[in-house]
Amino acid sequence: MATNSFRGVRQAVAVALSLLAAVPVFAEPQPLSLQQAVTAALDNNPELIALRKEAGVFDAAAVRAGVIPNPTLELEAATGALTGSSDDSNLSLGISQEFLLGEKRLKRRTVAERDLAGYRWQVADRERAVREQVQAAYCDVLLAQERVGLARHSIELNKQLLQVAVDRLAAGDIPELEMYLVRVELVRSEGNLIELQRSLLDSRAKLFALMALPPTASPVLGGTLNGNDVRVQAVGDLKQAAMQNRPDLKALHAAMQKSDAEVALAEAEGVPNLTAGIALSRDTSSMEIGGVEGRETSYTIGLKLSMPIPVFDRNQAGQQEARAKRSSAEIRLQGAAVSVEREVESAHASLANAEKVLSLYRSDILRQLGENLKLTQEAYRLGEVGILAVIEEQKKYFEVSDSYLAALHARQIALNKLESAVAADINGGAQ
Known part of the structure; x- marks a missing residue:
């Protein structure tokens, strides 16, 4: 009997284990990293999607620039019925083709191609701006999360302090007023937590809007405000990198190249086009010889060449307009280059200042404040x-802790702005 019971128990355990193994195990959702947030925004942002769709417009312009003009079909008929010569008639059928001289077709394609290149750099520059916005929003959420955690820690400490005050009041060591002061601090910290949670919701909503996530999606962020040192190149090297990498500068450079191509096209437009045509004519006429009336039909093939004479208009206005646009594009490029240098200088200085502020908190000041707080709490418990x-x-501990979080946030925002100004990852991928 004992053997049968043991065998039955073993079978029951085996069945239970098999049932547990059959239960599907759902993986925990992975936290959303900064790179994933940026990728989602670049893929789903409606403004970027709409801007990318405009590529078809520029592709169509390139196709249109290379199209050869359509030939012209000409049909002409004449009759003498209205002038009393009903037997006289003429029928002509011809075809003509316009030939573009001065390499106009090639130059139009060059203008369209450079316009397309400028558009692509504009898309890249818009992506750079969206990337910076997402990075800033992501850091705002991280800061809000850290502040919520700090507020919860404050509530926990106030609850512990309230319990100590209640115990000391029961022992008759303190007046009732001290317990009420602790309760006020607890209520104040709870109210601060509610306000910070609301701020966290607003920050998350802003980030998810930039990512174009559906309203039901609410992923958890997996990053933290990084307090490690940042290696930054010299400002001169950063300026040089910005001049090479910035897509807005490349877009303006493409616009200036387009203006050069438009000047060449405007000069070519001053050369008139040649139109060549060929026609087949049939002439029918009547004649009377010796009282006998007869009809005669003749066929002729003709070649026709025509070209406007550039006496009054050699596209002077078009050339003047193209040169004015070229000068304007050159001035814009020069002004943008100066602005980029200043932007890099400002972002570099902001990052340096943020590093200086952050260095003030790296001398174990937070650890020392934590130890002071513990000693003070213990001294209060002992009545000292x-x-x-x-x-x-x-208050001092949490104010300094909040300032430290703000310094971390400011340093990360400054780093993001500098990377956006240079249009490159200057920190080896450490975001």
């Missing part, structure tokens, strides 16, 4: 200090 000293020490 009053409640105001503990409350003041807690």
